[in-house]
Amino acid sequence: MSHAATPVLVIHAGAGVIKREMSAAKEKDIRAALALALKDGYARLKDGKPATEAVAAAITVLEDDPHFNAGKGAVFTHEGKNELDAAIMDGYTLRAGSVAGVRRVKNPILLAQAVMEHSPHVMLAGDGAEAFAKEQGITLVDPSYFRTEERWQQLQRALKEDAANRPHADVETAKHFGTVGAVALDAQGHLAAGTSTGGMTDKRWGRIGDSPIIGAGTYANSGCAVSGTGWGEFYMRTVAAHEICMRVTQMRVPLQRAAAEVINQEIPAMGGNGGAIALDDKGNLAMPFNTDGMFRGWIGADGVPHVAIYGDEDDGTGQLLPPPPPAESTAQP
Numbered sequence: 001m002s003h004a005a006t007p008v009l010v011i012h013a014g015a016g017v018i019k020r021e022m023s024a025a026k027e028k029d030i031r032a033a034l035a036l037a038l039k040d041g042y043a044r045l046k047d048g049k050p051a052t053e054a055v056a057a058a059i060t061v062l063e064d065d066p067h068f069n070a071g072k073g074a075v076f077t078h079e080g081k082n083e084l085d086a087a088i089m090d091g092y093t094l095r096a097g098s099v100a101g102v103r104r105v106k107n108p109i110l111l112a113q114a115v116m117e118h119s120p121h122v123m124l125a126g127d128g129a130e131a132f133a134k135e136q137g138i139t140l141v142d143p144s145y146f147r148t149e150e151r152w153q154q155l156q157r158a159l160k161e162d163a164a165n166r167p168h169a170d171v172e173t174a175k176h177f178g179t180v181g182a183v184a185l186d187a188q189g190h191l192a193a194g195t196s197t198g199g200m201t202d203k204r205w206g207r208i209g210d211s212p213i214i215g216a217g218t219y220a221n222s223g224c225a226v227s228g229t230g231w232g233e234f235y236m237r238t239v240a241a242h243e244i245c246m247r248v249t250q251m252r253v254p255l256q257r258a259a260a261e262v263i264n265q266e267i268p269a270m271g272g273n274g275g276a277i278a279l280d281d282k283g284n285l286a287m288p289f290n291t292d293g294m295f296r297g298w299i300g301a302d303g304v305p306h307v308a309i310y311g312d313e314d315d316g317t318g319q320l321l322p323p324p325p326p327a328e329s330t331a332q333p
Contacts, residue, residue, distance in 0.1 A: 004187065005185055005186070005188070005189040005281070005282075005283060006185075006301045007042065007046065007054075007184070008185045008285060008299070009042050009055075009182065009184045009185075009299050009300075010183050010184075010277045010278075010285050010287065010296075011034065011038060011058050011062070011180070011181065011182045011296065011298070012181050012182075012276070013034060013062050013067075013068045013179075014178045014180065014294065014295050015229045015230055015273075015274050015294035016274075016292070016294075017291060017293075018293030018310060019292070020310065027309065031307050033067060034295060035297065036061050037058040038058065038297050038307070039305060040057045040060075041054040041055065041061075041182060041184065041299075042054065048186075049186070050090075050186050050188070050190060050192070051184035051185060051186040051192035051225075052088060052090050052184075052194075054184040054186065054192070055184050055192045055193065056194060058182040059086075059180055059181065059182050059195075060107050060109060060110065062180035062196070063106075063109060063180065066148045068178065068295070069178025069180075070084070070180040070198055071084065071196065072146060072148070073198065074146050074199070075151050075155070075199060076152060076155040077203050077204065078159070078202050078203060079204075080155065081103060082103060082198060083101045083102070083198070084102050084103070084105065084146075084196070084198055085099065085101065085102075085196070085197050085199060085208060085209065085211045085212040086098065086108035086112040086194070086197070087211060087212040087213070087217070088112045088194040088218070089193050089194070089214060089219060089225075090192050091191035091192055091193070091220030091221045091225050092188075092190035092191070095117075096116055096122050097113060097115030097116025097119070097121075098112050098122060098123045098212035098213070098218070099112050099123070099125065099212060100123065100126070100208045101125050102129050103143050104130055104140045104142070104143060105138060105140060105141075106138075106140065106141045107139065109196045110138055111129065111132070111136070112212070114132070114133070114138060118136060125208075146198075151201070154201050155202060158201050158202040159202065178198060178199075178200075179195060179196070179227075179230075180195070180196050180229075181193070181195040181211075181217075181229060182277075183278065183279040185283055189281055190222075191221070191223070191224065191279060192220050192225060193220040193225040194218060194227060195217050195228065195229075200232075209233070209235075210228060210232035210235035210240070211228075215239045216228070216240060216241060216242070217229075217241060219242045219244075219245055220245070222249070222281065223248060223280055223281045224248040224278065224279070225278065225279050225280075226244050226276055226277070227277050228240050228241055228274065228276040229275050229276065229294065230263075230267065230275060231267075231274055234270050234273075234274075235267070235274070238266050238267060240266075243266075244263075244276070244278055245258075245278075247261065248278075254284075255278055255279075255286050256288075256317075258286075259286040259288045262276075263275060263276050263288040263289065263290060264290045267290070274289065274290070274291065275288060275289025275290070275296075276288060276289070283300065285298055285317065286317070287317055292311055293310045294311075296308055296309075297315070298315075
């Protein structure tokens with residue numbers, strides 16, 4: 001049942017091996033982008049807009065920033081293409097929309113929102129999704145818009161390793177961490193979740209990860225909202241986002257515990273890794289991850305963005321230094 005609430009917005013922009021060796025300028029830019037996403041999304045909440053609007057606004061900022069693996073900063077497939085996925089879900093109505101494998105949509109999260117609001121379907125893919133985007137007036141761009149030199153060089157290294165039959169040396173490429181997402185609680189007490197990604201470097205055969213799959217990488221209901229970031233095959237196999245919310249709403253497990261059990265126990269035990277953001281209808285939030293860091297942040301009643309990157313950095317939640325995966329975790333997807 002909905003109730004008046006103090007709005008809260010939580011975001012992530014990917015988990016993984018985030019080292020302190022990144023340049024001061026790059027770190028400053030990333031923190032500024034996270035803060036801008038929080039401010040833009042929260043402004044919608046303060047104006048009384050629904051949680052879905054805040055989620056879409058925050059993710060759009062991150063999609064437009066080349067530092068993150070979504071939209072402009074999307075990684076390349078094995079064939080040298082950019083294929084993007086996104087999803088959004090309204091926890092109040094349980095409506096959802098998602099898109100997969102689009103190549104010309106500037107902001108896939110806006111197309112996912114249009115699928116939710118203006119189509120009878122939940123998921124559209126490829127050319128059909130882009131035809132719908134054109135009908136809806138969603139901005140389409142030439143595929144060259146998504147090309148960044150950093151992502152292109154990531155692919156070139158991966159292709160050389162493929163040719164030599166060697167495992168990928170770059171952990172981000174090997175473990176598929178890049179995603180952006182947001183969860184929000186609006187003034188009416190309604191929740192929403194959204195996720196957007198460029199997938200994984202060197203992916204083949206039209207691979208789709210967890211981000212656009214409702215229940216795996218993205219889920220919201222009346223009491224819980226989750227967006228994941230990590231090795232998608234494991235999030236699909238555990239139905240991670242839905243599993244967290246079921247523990248919260250059906251088993252009455254506290255949000256932080258429920259999120260940590262799935263992200264820091266179930267997924268690592270299978271050999272996966274990553275993180276998630278979660279929010280309940282009381283405004284409690286969780287940002288668990290089992291990697292060195294996760295680009296993350298939140299904003300609440302004081303209107304001040306709280307932003308963090310590293311695992312040993314205070315993000316305002318009291319959740320520091322995530323536990324390492326179990327030593328026996330050697331499974332592969």
